[in-house]
Amino acid sequence: MTENPAIELRKISKSFGPVQANKDITIRVMPGTIHGIIGENGAGKSTLMSILYGFYKADAGEIFVDGKKISIPDSQAAIAAGIGMVFQHFKLVENFSVLENIVLGAESGALLSPSLSKARTELAALASEYELNVDPDAIIEDIGVGMQQRVEILKALYRQAKILILDEPTGVLTPAEADQLFRILKRLREEGKTIILITHKLREIMDSTDTVSVMRQGEMTATLKTNDTSPEDLAELMVGRKVLLRVDKTPAKPTKPVLEIKNLSMVDDFGVQRLKNISLTVKAGEILGIAGVAGNGQSELLEVLGGYSAATGVVKLNGSEIDLSTSVSGDGQARRALGIAHVPEDRQREGLIMDFMAWENAVFGYHRDKSNQANRFFMDNNAIRKETEEKMKRFDVRPPNPKLTAKNFSGGNQQKIVLAREIERNPNLLLVGQPTRGVDIGAIEFIHQQIVALRDQGKAILLISVELDEILSLSDRMVVMFDGKIMGERQPANTNEKELGLLMAGVSEKAAQ
């Protein structure tokens, strides 16, 4: 084969202080292919892409585009080389129209209207060429997430990108929207574009890529033809050992109801109704999963149950009603006293204080509990430190050093600190939000085991996750939330993604049948 690779990296290395983020990365991506890059968080995928897009400068190594050696000192150079990037978090101006966003930064001349009309014609051409239809005059904040992502792709194509890099593109999409995205990507491939897909989801790699590279701890461990590999092999390459992709659990033995929610409604500070008459029950010894696209009221439900957002309705714990007012008798500490433990969705924003040491975080929320007090006035810091060290060992937190600041732990280890804190209080009810978001595969397995173990002790668990796979494999019963409402209940064993996808998109139960 004499064809030059669309993009080739040779021996790229980059370190941040003592941390080697990329080490001798060599990769060849052939034109007209979809190339997946998979790896755990912190494996160095994002660093590598940042080097490609000119955000970081590699310490060593060479980049070739179409066989020509180039240097990419900034993102302008990357665009000039035909590289386009679709970030995980979209970089769009919310109150601009689609057209204005596409032109932004690529205006020709001092006057705006010639650029806009030129863009309008080109956009129409692109739309017909790649079947990427969007209304050029729609305002970004009015269109859905899937559409916004299309605008990002169009932005790159408008700038004549030949190589498109997508960073975790499906994180915010419904399954249907994700399917649509992959159809678009395949279409782009047919038109000769080269696509680099960065993801940690094995299924996406298997479904849509031609070749796949696996990264682990800053190194490229393998590059394979997707057809020649399997999810199990890829997972092993990512983690460096065999991992269990399925959750190993016995059927649930639910007993009495622990959490009973009736007609729960909540209006946020801006007057938007976030929860609409929610009713559900979680029994002892079962995991109830709540699926749904992010932003459909799941976070608010956790906030209300966790005691930091007020709501109306009736919530009973073990038969007695709890205060939903967030006053002293209904705040987070009161909830903890009732035995409601809470692993929040965003551990870095809520679950931990990133500047606190591990031992300080290990009592966060329980710091006024008698068990943590040396006497009436002071906390028993020595005892807390000692206990934290033991807890860290039990939960396999690495390194098990209670004096290390929370921000210095990896995502998985941070989550284990939160989980250890909440589970070891032996709660009646555990609220869990996104337990494995940003957590590496090895730690996911451990975290899932801990949650199932708590269930087997006869505790009630309310699980919220935007990862449908996680809900399906972990929960014993599941409901789908859309727009603050419960769309319907399903048994994870007797449902399928298509049905759930419709529910997640707000198509009512009757229509779904």
Added chain:
Amino acid sequence: MDIMPKWVDIIVVPLISVFLAAFLSALLILAIGESPIAALNLMIEGTLFRSAGWGYMLYYTTNFIFTGLAVSVAFHAALFNIGGEGQAMIGGLGVALVCLFIPWPHWTLAIIGASVAAALFGMIWAGLPAYLQAKRGSHIVITTIMFNFIAAGVLNFFLVDVLKPKGSMDPASANFPATTHLPTFQDLASLFGFEKAFRSAPANVSFFIALLACVAVWYLIWRSPLGYEIRALGKSGPAARYAGVRPVKIIMIAMMISGALCGMMAINTTQGESERLILNFTEGAGFIGIAVALMGRSHPFGVLMAALLFGFLYQGGAELALWTKIPRELIVVIQALVILFTGALSLMVRAPLESFFMSLQKAKG
């Protein structure tokens, strides 16, 4: 892992900052035709080689400990209390009322009463902006600085219209009764037979109360659940909310403790030194407290060290003004340089040190 050893962060960084400030100050003194070495000699001799120098230095230090601790406590809750001046003024009013209108049998009781009054008055004065911040979202920086002006007005009113003795032209209260006068360091030294030590210097027993306050603040911030909540709220509002820490309550408490500490400065100045309430007795100590807290990294021990440094600069500066042609204003400039380097520019010192330690680590392995 942290890049630098802790001792570098706590000791070396501030020392280099002070050295840089001193170097620039030396250039300034050279520029106006004086000798920086002679000036430094004079400052050290006038402050550290005479017991009276120590007496003055520790008097200023006492003020700075109180205000520095006050700013630190608020800092831990991520609140910027620049209303120390006003809180101290109102604290002074509390001291004056208690000393003038309650017949104290002995200074030991008087200092307790005055401390409580000073703390209470300062607490109330800080509590008002705290309430506005916590409940109404009015920014604490804006409100506390406005409350400084209001406090000055209140003090003025009390001194001109209420507390001024009849027939006096001086806007000051009557002298406090002798039973409220605090023993100075000179009195204390006399007890041990050193009658000439600390002669006429204003340092008094409230210095020891300041030291006690350091210990108390350390226990509060690092050992008590309340301090834990203050620090948690200061580091992350959303996390504090999750943990059931009540922001309104913590903002109120942190600011009121801060105000109480500022108010207590008045036992040093008003009860200890002037022995009556006068105008402008705070002399900017409320603002110096910000620099002290910044330099002391909001840690009570650091605050103590920084307060000693600023006490030295104050006393040394007075010596310079007295014996050289260096104008009083230049001394303010020197103090400003120290504040600039230890507070605002400490990152400038830290960054090269960090890369130095990073290369050291790399060389090791």
